[in-house]
Amino acid sequence: MxxxxxxxxxxxxxxxxxxxxxxxxxxxxxxxxxxxxxxxxxxxxxxxxxxxxxxxxxxxxxxxxxxxxxxSVLHEENASTATAGIENFRNHLALLADPPRTGLKLIVGAAGSGKTELARQLADRVQEDFPSGRVEVPLARYRDGDEFDAAAVKRYVLREFGIPHGEIPVDDEQLDRQFLAVLVTRSFVVILDDVELAAELALFARFRTSLVLATASVYSRELKACDPAAIELRGLDVEGARELLADFCGQVRLVDEPVETGRLIDLCDRMPLALREVGLTLAGRAGEARPVATLLDEYRDSGVVDVEGVIQDSLRRTFARLSDAAVEACAVLAGHPGGFFTRATAAAMTGDAKVIEELIAAQLTYQAGDWYSLTILAGQYARKLPADREAGFGRLLAYVRDTAVAADFRENPQRLRTYVVPAKRDWELRVDHIDWLEWHRSLIGELVKLACLRRRYKESLQLAGAFEALVNKRGYWREFVDISDWAVKAVEADEDAKPAQLARALMMRGKARYLARWFPAALEDLDRAAKILSGPAAGFAESRWRKLQASLAEFRGRFHEERADLLVLRNAGEAEIKRELAEAERHLRWACALSTELADGPALAIHPRMLANVLVKLGEPAEAIAVLGTMAAAGRNQARVEMVYANAFLALGDLAEARARFGSAWNQMAAQRATQYVWELRELQARLMTAEGDPGAIDVWGRLAYDATQLGHPRADRYFSALESSSSDRRP
Structure with missing residues (x-):
């Protein structure tokens, strides 16, 4: 650590x-x-x-x-914000009068007791003491059974503090370093919702100048050791309960029935979720003479004697007012992967585009941006109702699969694929296809897993394959590690799968792993793929089999280049770094040879550039320029070629040509609005200015170092070294 x-x-x-x-x-x-x-x-x-x-x-x-x-306040201008407490929701006034201001405070209570709302209100009271703002982390999203994804939590928190997705490292070591660097330079409040383990608290307990407010349903022994004096909730205070009930009961006048209202609140144990449900029931009885008393009589006659009975009765009444189609839809949506759905995915899963409006009107959902979810109680109730859930899952899977594949083909119809291509692959939506993949990436990841578990292997592989379009364009390699793992499981379990599909799945998982710096596991995958591809092209065209071999050679080359880059970061010996780069060169030369033999235009626009980049790192810029002269490239790849040219000419001392190539790369990247290589371009600019003797180089290095520090970027140390070198060169 x-x-x-x-x-x-x-x-x-x-x-x-x-x-x-x-x-x-x-x-x-x-x-x-x-x-x-x-x-x-x-x-x-x-x-x-x-x-x-x-x-x-x-x-x-x-x-x-x-x-x-x-x-802790170095970067307070990079403030994060989260949902504020509801101002008119009175809850535990004594606690709000003297809120905690440092360290950890645990809030424990049953589901529906108002834990999260209390945490938000406590945060509201002290927010001015924490200039970097607030982050709210729903921990349940990052659990799968007993597994807790700490890395995903770190990435989420970094994004909440304004760190762009592309600047967050894939590998664990650099991710942990960036997480610490960003959080120690900020003074903030974090709300950890639904804590189960002390290890989840440990992620944030290290930051002594910040406040951690955590909620938990069970006050376990290990959580008690973290905070022996936790706030334990057993319902709202009386006035808070009365106000909350009034918020939801519409036109019903509680002041006309004060005694009955008090009895109803006591029956609900002053629990917020129960009060909400009762309020919704009362709202439908506006205009009756004594609605609260009448409801209490009905409870007595039907045997409702506690808060659980109140909740179940309210839900039963709410669902009884729905149409049969809406009840069926709610039961199906209760099983929506990930728990969140859009109007489009809800329509696909239920087979009815209109019922979502009925569920929203009945206040059975809550909304977060363009995504919806059933309320906790509605979801629990709906899961017990009969429904054809398998048919709903099949409809959703088909919709997401068709749309993802269409996005993949919209991005690049000639890309090497091994999944079974469905008949429908035309992009028909008005939104950008890559944006759609990005918005639905979590859902796609869930469906890849669930499709595999339900033996829908073909669809699992189709979704994983289509996801590559997003990975190639915007990264998300960390997410792809899990997706590719399920893809490998799917192809291994599919008796109808072809060897090429397993080789491709292993290659993509290997690539995801080496970018995450999991080198031994990555090498194992690449070796397994190599063993498959060394055999005959079973069930696959010979030319496509050879393209897979070329792709494998590329991945092996990049594997060794990534290992070399890590060795540079760790200040390893020159000989060790050279050995890795030499291996990278060997594999990339083989990739170029295979692509040339196959006259594979797309590959020949990439492989020589990768080889040339390694040659520059090996100190062979002239040969790199010769290799670049053999290729043709277009679009974003042409800008990358210009960057390699600029680095090569800079290494040769041809500053005029390096400057021209740099300008070309800069203009092309700007025209394409490509941000993936901004750091490399700015660093190239600084190195070029240093070589030209431009006194402005020190300012460029300084700005790079400052910006990298703001983001906790792993390049920061390299920029500071260059800054110090530039500063010493200017001293008399």
Missing amino acids: VDLLQVVVDEAAKAAATSAVGAVSTASRNVVSLLKERLGTTKSGKDALSRRALAAARADKEWADRLIEAV
Whole structure:
């Protein structure tokens, strides 16, 4: 695990380094002042300063605490926001009068007791003390049985703090470092909803200058050890319960029946979910003489004597008012993968585009953007109702599969595919096809898994294959690790699958794994794929089999290049790095040879560029230029080719040609609105300006270092080294 104190002093050293080139905020000045107070000078270089500060922090806890406090507000302008509490919802006034302000506070109570709402209101009371804002994390989304996806939680929190998806590392080590770097430089409130394990709290307990408000339904022994004095909820205060009931009962005047209203509130145990359901029942009785008393009489006659009975009776009444089609639809939607649906996926799953409006009108759903979900109680009730759920799942699977495949073909009809292509593959929606894949990525991931478990292997592979279009365009490799894992399971279980399909699934999983820096597992997948592809082209055209072999050679080359890049990050020996790059060169040369033999135009627009990039890293820029001269490329790939050219000419000292190639790449990327390679372009600009002797280079390096630090980006250390080198070159 990354040392938190090490991250703190690293961020302090970065603040000191960037302050030297003018990127100064009040928070940065405070950090620099603390460093000078203890160390005397901050002009010894970032790494040396970090080492000195770490030693001082370990020796002086009081000074370390002050440094942590100062670092925690470095990036307060990057504030995150989350849902505020409902202002007129009165809940536990004594707690709100004296809210917790640091550390961890656990709120425990049964489902429907108002835990999350209380957490939001507590956060509202102290928000001005936490300039970086608030993040709310629904932990249940990140559990699958006993498995908790801590990495997914980290990525979610980073996005909530404004870190672009493309700037979040795929591999665990860099992800953890970025997570720590971003959070130690911010002072925030985090609401952890539905905690079950102490390990879930441990993700945030390290950040002492922030406030963690966590909710839990069960006050287990390990949670009690985390907070022995948790807030335990058993219902709202009386006034809060009365106000909440009034919010939902419409035109019914509770003030006309104060005694009966009190009895009804007591029957509900002052539980928010029960009060909501009773309020909805009362709202339908507006105009009756004594609606509250009448409802209590009906409860007595039907044997309703507790809060559970109240809830079930209210739900029964609500569902009785629905049409048969809406009841059936609600029962089917209760099993929607992931629990969230759009109007389109709801229409597909239920076979009826209109019933969703009836469910919304009955207040059985809640909305988050373009996505809907059944309320907790509606979902629990609907799951017990009879419905043809298998047919609903089949309709949803077919709709998402057809749309995803159409998006894949809209992006690139010539791309190498091994999945069975359905008859329908024309893109007919008005939205952008890649945007659609991105919006539905979580649903696609769930369907790949569920289709495999239900032995719908063909559809599982089709969805996984179509998802590659999103991965190739916008990343999401971390999500693809899980998807490709289920794809491999599906093809292994499918008796009708062809060897090429298994090879492709293994290759894609291997690629996802090596980008996540899981090299041993990635190598195992690539080796298995190689063994399959070394045999005859069973059930597959020979030319396509050879294309798979070329693709495998590309993946193997990139595997070794990624390993070399990691070795560079870890300051490994030159010989070890060269060995990996030499292996990358060998495989990429084989990929180029196969693509040339097959006259595979799309591959010949990619493989030589990859080879040339490795040759530049190997110190062979002239040969890289020769390789680039053999290829033709277009679109975004042409801009990438220009970047490799620029790096090669820069290495040769041909600054004029390097400048021209850089300008071409910059203009093309801007025209295409491609942001994936912005860091590489800016770094190339800084290196080119340094080589040209442009005094503005130090400002470009400084801005790069500052921006990378803001994002907790792993490139930050490299930029600081270049900044220090540029600064020393300018000294007399």
